[in-house]
Amino acid sequence: MLSGCTTSSDHHYLWPHGSRIDDEIEAAGELGIRFHASRGSMSLGESQGGLPPDSVVEDEDAILADCRRAIETFHQRERFGMVRIVVAPAHPFSVTPDLMRRAPRWRAATASGCTRIWPRRRMKREFCLARFGRRPVAYAEDLGWTGRDVWHAHCVHLSEAEIDLFVRTGTGAAHCPSSNMRLGSGIAPIRRLLDRGASVGLGVDGSASNDGAHLLGEARQAMLLQRVLGNPAALTAQEALELATLGGAAVLGRDDIGALARHGRGLHRPEPESPGLQRRPARSPGRRPLRAAAGGHQRHQRPCARPRGPDRGPGRGRPGGATQRRQSEAGEGRVESGDWRSEIGDR
Template sequence: GCTTASDHHYLYPNDVQLEDEIRAAQEMGIRFHAARGSMSLGESDGGLPPDSLVEREPQIMRDTQRLIETWHDPAPQSMLRIVVAPCSPFSVTVDMMREAAALARASGVQLHTHLAENDKDIAYSQERFGQTPGQYAEAVGWLGDDVWHAHCVKLNAEEARLFGRSGTGVCHCPSSNMRLASGIAPIRQMLDNSVNVGLGVDGSASNDSGHLLAEARQALLLARALGDPAALSAREALRMATRGGAAVLGRDDIGQIRPGKSADVIAFRLDSLAMAGAQSDPVAALVFCSPPAVDLSIINGALVVEDGRLLTADLPVLIETHNRRSTALIRGER
C-alpha cells in the first residue's frame, strides 16, 4: 500500500545506474525519491566497504549532479525527486560529506545517510572523529529540515534535542534493527523532542518484508518492549508511516487526505478473518492485527491497485524473474 518511497542505492556493479530504479518506479506508478548513494572510503583507507565497491569522489559528484539536472522535479505533486546520499560516515571521507551537503543545498535537494545504527558506529565515530555521530553530523553540515538519517538507534538525549531544534528527520527501521541486533531506537524521546520520524523497511538483506504497515506494527511493539505500554500508540505509529514519512521527505503535499494535497489514497478490507472482531477501532486494528494487503491504491490520481490486484505490472512474471535471478546469485552464476 505504499504510495511514496525512497530507495538508498549505493552499489553500482555491472554498469547498474540509478536510472534503472527510476524507470521501474515510473512503470509501477509510484512516487519515488531516488537517493544516489555512494561509497568512496575502502577498507585499505580505514573505511567499511571492500575496495572493489568504492567509487572515486569526483565521479560520484559528477554523476550526482547529472542525475539532479536530468531527473529532479521540485514541483508540488512531483512523482520523482533526487536525493544526495553518501552511504555513511564510515564509507566516505569527511570532505565528501561536506561537498555532498554543499551540492544538495546549491541544487535544492535533500540529503540522506545512515547514522548511529549500532554500537560499532558509535565506537568508529569516537575513534576516527572524536565525536558522537550527532556531533559529527553537525560538524559536516548534515543537520536541517533538508536532511534525514536512517536508523539513529544510538542517538542520545542531547542529539535528539539537536535533531528536534534543527528539523532533522529520522527514518526508523525497527525490523532491521531487531534482525541485525542493533538495539531499540529511542523513538519516544525523539517524538517528545519534535523530531520528524518516518518509517522504513530497510533493504532486503536486513528485512525480508517490504510491508510498511507491518513496520508500523513492529515500531509500536518494539517501543513498548522496554516496559512502557504508553510508549507509542497505534495512531502515533500510523502517523509515522504517513505524515511522518512525508515530513522526513520534505513533502507538505502528501501524507494526508485533504483538499490541495496529492490524490494518494489506499484502502483495506475490514471483513477479513484477520480483522474479525476489531471493528470498533479500525485505525488501531490496522496496526495491531495481522498486516493486511492493500485492496485499493490510488497514486497521484491514478489507479494502481484494484481489488487487491496490481494494475501496472505483470506480478507473476516479476516474481518468477526475481526467483530465478536470486537463485542464480546465490549459486554464483552470472
C-alpha cells in the first residue's frame, strides 16, 4: 500500500497451526485494501513422488470443501467488490492431476477466478515432462487450466506456440521480474506476449524471493529487465505502468478498477499502448512515477524532499549538492534529493 497499490492478490498455499484464509481476509479488511484471496493448496507430497514434504500437504476433499466455504462466506461478485476468492492449486509438482481436474468445476459454479504457479525454472518443466509426458502449458490445457478466468504466475519459459495458446484462450500471465532475477529463473517474454495481445499483469511474488514488495519499483524493474536484452525500447515506462494497473485489473478479470480517469459516469478507458493491455487512462503519467521509484523505493520517501536544519542553503539539498554526496558516501541508501530524472531515459 505504501507503493500506491490498492488491490492485491495473494496465492497462499501453506496452512500451518490452524491458520485459514480468513486470517488474510481479516488483515486486508483492517488495511482497507481490495483483496483477491487465493485459496492455494498442495496435495502431492514426497511419499507420492511430489516435491513438498508430506507434513504440508492436505487431503483433497478437505481442500475443495474449504474452497467452497471461503467462496460462500467471503466472495463478493458485485462491481467494486473488496474481497474475491480464487481457487488456486499450486504447482503441478505439488498437486495431483485429479485435484487439478476437480478444482475448475468450482470456477464454473462460482465465477471465481483461478490461478496456479507456473514452473519458472527449467528443472520443473523437466519434472512435468518426466511425470506427465507433457510440457506445463499442454498439461494445464489438458486439465482445464486455461481461459479468461485463469492466470499463471511467472511464465518464464514459453514457446511461440504456448504464447499463441495464451492469446487464443485469454489466459493471463503475472510477471514477477525481481523474483525471476533473484532466483535466476530467466526473463519472461513480456514483449512478445504484449505484441500478440496477451493479458499481462505485474506481481512481486513472496518475501522469500523479493526484498521489497514495492509494486511501483517492480514496474520499473520490469521495464529495465526487458531492455537488458539489448533493445532500449523493449518496454516503455507507460507500458510498465500499465502492467501494474490496467494489466493487473484485466488479468484479475475486472473492468471496474485499474484507472482513476473518469468520463461521464464511468471510467474512461481508451486504447492502450500495447495490444495486450486492454485499456489505459486518458493521460500518460508513466515516466515520472517510474523515475521516482529508482534507488530508494524501500524507504518510501519523496524523491525531491529538501533537508531541514543547518544543511539547507546554497548548493545543499539540491541534486548533486553536498548533502546528497555525503549521504551517498555514507552509504545510507536514502533518496532525500536525488535527481531521479537522470535514472532512466525519456522512453
